[in-house]
Amino acid sequence: MAHSGPFRCQCGQIHADQYDGPTNDLLPYIDTAGVSALNESEAGACRRIFRPFDQRLQRDAWLQSEDDDPQLLITIPFTSPVKIQSLTVIGGADGSAPRELRAYINQEALDFDDADRMMAVQTWQLQEGDAEGRIEYPTQFSRFQNVSRLHLLVVDNYGADETTIYYIGLKGIGTDHQRKAVQAVYELRPVGQGTDIKAGAGGIA
Numbered sequence: 245m246a247h248s249g250p251f252r253c254q255c256g257q258i259h260a261d262q263y264d265g266p267t268n269d270l271l272p273y274i275d276t277a278g279v280s281a282l283n284e285s286e287a288g289a290c291r292r293i294f295r296p297f298d299q300r301l302q303r304d305a306w307l308q309s310e311d312d313d314p315q316l317l318i319t320i321p322f323t324s325p326v327k328i329q330s331l332t333v334i335g336g337a338d339g340s341a342p343r344e345l346r347a348y349i350n351q352e353a354l355d356f357d358d359a360d361r362m363m364a365v366q367t368w369q370l371q372e373g374d375a376e377g378r379i380e381y382p383t384q385f386s387r388f389q390n391v392s393r394l395h396l397l398v399v400d401n402y403g404a405d406e407t408t409i410y411y412i413g414l415k416g417i418g419t420d421h422q423r424k425a426v427q428a429v430y431e432l433r434p435v436g437q438g439t440d441i442k443a444g445a446g447g448i449a
Contacts, residue, residue, distance in 0.1 A: 268329070268415050268416060268417060268418075269296075269297055269413065269414070269415060270322075270326055270328065270414040270415060270416050270418055271294060271295070271296060271297075271413070271414070272418065273322045273323055273324060273326050273418040274294055274320060274321075274322060274323070274414070275321040275322060275323050276291050276294055277291070278321040279291045279294060279318070279319065279320055279321070280318075280319045281307060281316055281317065281318045281319070282316070282317040282355060282356065283309050283310050283313055283315055283316050283317065283356075284307055284308070284309065284310070284316065285308045285309060285310050285311070285406070286308070289305070289306065289307045289308065290307045290318055292305035292306070292307070293305065293306065293307050293409055293410060293411050293412050294320075294412060295411070297377075297413055300332075300334060300376075300377045300410075300411040300413065301334075301375075301376060301377075302410075303410060305410075306336070306408055306409060306410045307408070307409045307410075308336075308340075308406050308407065308408050308409075309398070309406045309407040309408075310406070311405060311406060312405050312406075313405075313406070314398065314400050314401040314404065314405070314406060314407040315356065315397070315398055315399065315400070315407070316342075316396075316397070316398040316407055316409070317354065317355065317356055317359060317395065317396070317397050317398075318395065318396045318397075318398075318412075319354065319393065319394075319395050320393070320394040320395070320396070320414075321392070321393050322391065322392055322393065322394075322418075324392075324418065324419050324420055325390045325391060325392050325419050326391050326392075326414075326416050326417065326418045326419065327385070327388060327389050327390070327391065327416045327417040327418075328383050328385075328388040328391055328394065328414055328415070328416040329382065329383060329385055329388075329415050329416040329417070330380045330381055330382045330383060330414075330415045330416070331368075331380075331381050331383070331412065331413065331414050331415070332377045332379065332380055332381070332411070332412070332413040332415070333345065333370055333374075333377075333381070333409065333411070333412055333413075334374060334375065334376070334377045334409070334410045334411040334412075335370070335372070335374075335401070335407070335408060335409055335410070336404070336407070336408025336409070336410065337375075337408075338404055339372075339401060339402040339403035339404035340401055340402070340404035340406060340407055340408040341370065341372050341373070341374075341401060341402055341407075341408070341409075342370050342398045342400075342401055342407055342409060343369065343370055343372070343399070343400050343401050343402050344367065344368070344369060344370070344398070344399035344400055345367070345368045345370055345381075345396060345397070345398055345399070346359070346364035346366070346367045346368075346396070346397040346399060347364055347365050347366045347367075347368075347383075347388075347394065347395065347396055347397075348362060348364055348365055348394075348395040348397070349365050349387075349388065349391050349393065349394055349395070350390075350391060350392055350393050351393065351395060352393075354395045356397075359395070359397050364397070365384075365387050365388070366383060366384050366387065366388075368381045372402045377411060377413065380415070388416070394414075396412070
């Protein structure tokens with residue numbers, strides 16, 4: 245069997261040495277300035293974990309939850325609707341990596357209480373110790389069509405007081421169907437001499 249797939253190919257094995265990065269990275273479609281997170285210890289830190297795949301191993305920026313509370317709720321808006329195929333998460337060490345992750349889509353606003361009341365579109369049990377982002381977590385693709393806003397709820401971690409995330413990568417298909425303002429161009433034409441400006445729409449005075 246040819247081993248052509250990224251991360252996990254059809255044979256079920258991981259072939260990271262054959263993978264140079266996703267050709268369908270959704271990073272260009274993420275409105276990074278609009279990314280937000282509830283319960284983050286530093287305001288705006290969530291925006292720094294969305295970066296190019298080849299920078300995923302950097303440890304100079306991270307997202308961490310508040311003291312003694314491992315939960316995080318990350319909201320990711322897109323500049324245009326996308327189809328999400330999979331995600332990759334690199335968490336911290338010593339029990340601080342996310343364990344259970346839930347996804348919700350296209351909610352205008354979502355908080356922890358809302359997430360508790362709603363059924364998640366999908367839930368993943370993340371593996372601990374994936375420090376290089378080799379594991380790809382597939383979505384139930386038919387449920388992740390036309391996504392304009394993705395919410396990721398970190399329910400808990402592997403035992404630490406706080407949750408740490410260094411990188412989140414999203415893979416899928418982007419579109420360019422963002423809403424654009426309609427621009428009207430008006431051309432001013434001089435009224436010629438002898439023209440009756442009282443004429444009606446049919447040209448009859």
